[in-house]
Ligand code: SF4
């Protein structure tokens with residue numbers, strides 16, 4: 001089964017992805033600094049997501065078709081904790097919202113069997 005996120009990427013092109021600057025450190029996730037922008041003294045955002053029509057610059061491929069995160073091993077905490085709907089058995093309204101915005105139907109339990 002292809003993981004639904006590999007055919008989606010909607011959340012990476014819909015929300016601002018912000019996190020503490022320390023996540024760029026080697027002892028944390030080593031988020032590449034060049035792919036971030038500063039939004040406050042202590043907070044960074046993934047470059048491209050702090051704009052009216054967000055689109056993370058680490059996103060490679062076509063949203064809704066074939067997509068991947070180019071820094072998957074080094075992605076920040078918000079990306080690690082954002083679960084697709086029903087992967088853990090629970091609906092994620094924000095996943096649904098992002099998918100609907102991109103013209104995709106929300107995930108259901110049947111997407112995980
Ligand atoms: S860092 Fe990767 S997972 Fe996070 S928003 Fe960007 S493309 Fe998506």
Ligand code: SF4
Nearest residue numbers: 005008009011084095
């Ligand atoms: S919107 Fe949901 S299904 Fe799409 S990539 Fe994000 S978590 Fe995965």
